[in-house]
Amino acid sequence: MFIFSLRTIAASAILLGSVSIAGADVTLRGASMFDEDHSFTKTLREFERLVAEKYDGEIAFDLRLNGELGVESDYVTYLNQGVAVDYTILAPSNMAVFSESIPLMDMPFLFRDLDHWNAVLGSDAFAPLEADLREAAGIVIVGYHGGGVRNLASAEPITNMEELADHRMRVMGAPIQAKTFDAVGAAPAAIAYNEVYNAIQTGVIAGFENEAASIQNLKFYEVAPHISLTQHTITVRPIVMSAAIYDKLPEDLQTAIMAAGAEAGAFGRALESGADGEILQEMADAGQIKIHAFEGREKMLELVQPVQDAYAAELGATELLENVRGM
Template sequence: MKRVIAAIALAAAALPFGAAQAQDAIELHGASQFGDEHAFTKALVKFEELVGDCYDGDVTFVLHKNSELGLEKDYFNFMSQGVSVDYAIVSPSHMSTYSKMAPLMDMPFLFRDIDHWNKVLEQDGLAPIAEDVSKRADVELIGYAGGGTRNLIVNRPVRTMEDLKGLPMRVMGAPIQTRIFDAVNAAPSVIAYDEVYNAIQTGVIDAAENEAAGIEQMKFYEVGPHISKTQHAITVRPIGFSGKTMRRLPEALQACVREAGAEAGKYGREIESTQDSEKLKAMEEKGLLTTYDFEEREKLLELAEPVKRAYAEELGATETLERINAIQ
């Protein structure tokens, strides 16, 4: 046995300095469904840069882009298992298998406006949800990107509650979407995303809802050129980091990862919220669509509140909703 140990020691001593040091090198893998120009990818690149600036040790990053490692739901499962993906931006809906509180982050009318949204994220208003996700999925939410504002896409102007009454519109499949738009007196129905254009064109529905990037990508302005600025949702897209990976890192690197996550999330929010407003403005300037302020938005918030509270109670997140509402 002594001869074996001695042989190993001699072999290690014979290695070049760089190869010996490589044993201490740390390689972290990230994933994005999108290419270099997307806000999510840019936020993750910023995260890598910030960690590199903060940490004195040897750490490298490999960012897998353009869905190379699958979709967001796959990334979250990988992070939970501690394999393949160490960090990624993931929609809250993909966390719901683990944490029933997570979808609260995507609930319509959760935020009063952009200013409230920013303050909630800056003041850690979502901390109880992050704690639940960490406990149940073993994924830390180290920052919050997002910032796309969702509005109504309509084939006629909608400015008031009377205009909205009975409006046949498409909503996403989550039940809270239907319940919220029922509460504000629209007529919601679930339709597949790739069928929305034809559904408006053929009169099956008169409206849908989306953010500027979706309107542009799917050319919804061709069938729904009237954008009613209900601002009913402002997206939250957490930066997740595998808990299993985190615990394997040196304490100094853990601190840098958490600090960089918060800063990269803020950077991502600035990019996406700016891009969102710029895209909408550009389409309007080109004559592709017309935007309208919804004149009775306070009424929308009032009608949505009881549904929000009931939903939060179902999720065990009543205190979290109260915490968010209390932030001024």
């Protein structure tokens, strides 16, 4: 059994130095951008509980909340380098800097409905993407969280294709995200997540897209109170570990982590998919948001499919995409 000891630079919250092995304990370091009430954090807590339950040795967890260690793009770098963050939950598009194929699992309009989404995540359909991510980024997927339905959130109502035209909106950094919303007529821009609130407030952008839990948790409704039910994405949010750390762990702990990741992922998916509509309604009842139907979703699907096909072909993943669509 191992203990990981790293020097801490408090000002930047970045840990430097190599892993040292001593003593009889394991301490794993985690990160969440959110508080204890968010489904990401609840899922990571369940992951910790399950690992401790399944592992015969002694293990401790140091999970930092509320963005103390930065945002998801920072976590990706830390995981890749094997510093500061050992485990977290990430949007696939934020890992595109290392693995250009991984955002395929997070493409808008990939899943028909929750049943389709559950079938895909319960299979090995994404195994080639997992292997590429491990090789290219040094990041191991141990389970799948997700289930939030992403909609448009904007300063002014967006209710149809005409109003969507040239809508200045933030998207995640993976190119497929910008290409998708460009195809439906919007004006997408990749902006850091922690800059979205101010960017809307100052008029740099007019909105963004996200799931209900994050809109509520980070109070985005204060600047983007109009929710348009485009329902363009059912989220896939891998529970991940740094391969540099994972590979140094004893085999029985690795086995416990993979089993715990699968179970914690199922827990998190049920939690988030079940709560999504309730959170939207809770914000609406509180007068924080106004919910709008969106006319033209079928047209959006028609416009987006060629973009998906071209992206998959570019990655050599046409068969994977067809397998997912066919489930």
